[in-house]
Amino acid sequence: EAQVTQNPRYLITVTGKKLTVTCSQNMNHEYMSWYRQDPGLGLRQIYYSMNVEVTDKGDVPEGYKVSRKEKRNFPLILESPSPNQTSLYFCASNRASGANVLTFGAGSRLTVL
Amino acid sequence: RKEVEQDPGPFNVPEGATVAFNCTYSNSASQSFFWYRQDCRKEPKLLMSVYSSGNEDGRFTAQLNRASQYISLLIRDSKLSDSATYLCVVTPYNNNDMRFGAGTRLTVKP
Numbered sequence: 001e002a003q004v005t006q007n008p009r010y011l012i013t014v015t016g017k018k019l020t021v022t023c024s025q026n027m028n029h030e031y032m033s034w035y036r037q038d039p040g041l042g043l044r045q046i047y048y049s050m051n052v053e054v055t056d057k058g059d060v061p062e063g064y065k066v067s068r069k070e071k072r073n074f075p076l077i078l079e080s081p082s083p084n085q086t087s088l089y090f091c092a093s094n095r096a097s098g099a100n101v102l103t104f105g106a107g108s109r110l111t112v113l
Numbered sequence: 114r115k116e117v118e119q120d121p122g123p124f125n126v127p128e129g130a131t132v133a134f135n136c137t138y139s140n141s142a143s144q145s146f147f148w149y150r151q152d153c154r155k156e157p158k159l160l161m162s163v164y165s166s167g168n169e170d171g172r173f174t175a176q177l178n179r180a181s182q183y184i185s186l187l188i189r190d191s192k193l194s195d196s197a198t199y200l201c202v203v204t205p206y207n208n209n210d211m212r213f214g215a216g217t218r219l220t221v222k223p
Contacts, residue, residue, distance in 0.1 A: 031209055035213075040121070040215055041215060042117075042200065042213045042214055042215035042216060043157070043200070043213040044213075045210075045211070048209070048210075050209070090156055090157070094209070096209075100145065100204070100209055100211070101147075101159050101162075102149075102157075102159070102211065104156035104157055104158070105156060106155070106156055107154075107155070107156055
């Protein structure tokens, strides 16, 4: 089944404790991206990647890092989480050509205390 | 001004009703337009793309008005299963830079 898998789905952590949210897709998509969703603000792009070793900042990259060492994986790293990073995070992927339809993962709800 | 703006709702309508949502965008050079549907606590999923000439998919009709910079979604004969949040998506700068509206919540009641 074609899908985007992200883990963990739920996480409660404390300020300053580094964490990584993994994202993997099995559709051989070139593009991958991370979004956060907050009430009243909609989805905002954190980082995106157009291919292996190619990443770029989205609208709200502060406090986040990403890497794209393999085509299928695009982890999101919070080096020192803060309470304002409490949010619902979605990973997405899409093809480079043709209809740019995003396929989303199921979401990761992160709470930083 | 936000790049993509939607009426947050909620829209509460009875089964069988016709309901329409609008979404305005600020960048006149925007290329692609979509409606996504998001069920409670789930990921967004593509509902339909929006083409310049307007397009229809069953009970759903999407239209684009470039002059006034808005897109619309019309749902006819609403079903209980249409209850969801509808997200307007625009690509203002390039086809892989997708900007989401905050969503319009629809509740269809028996």
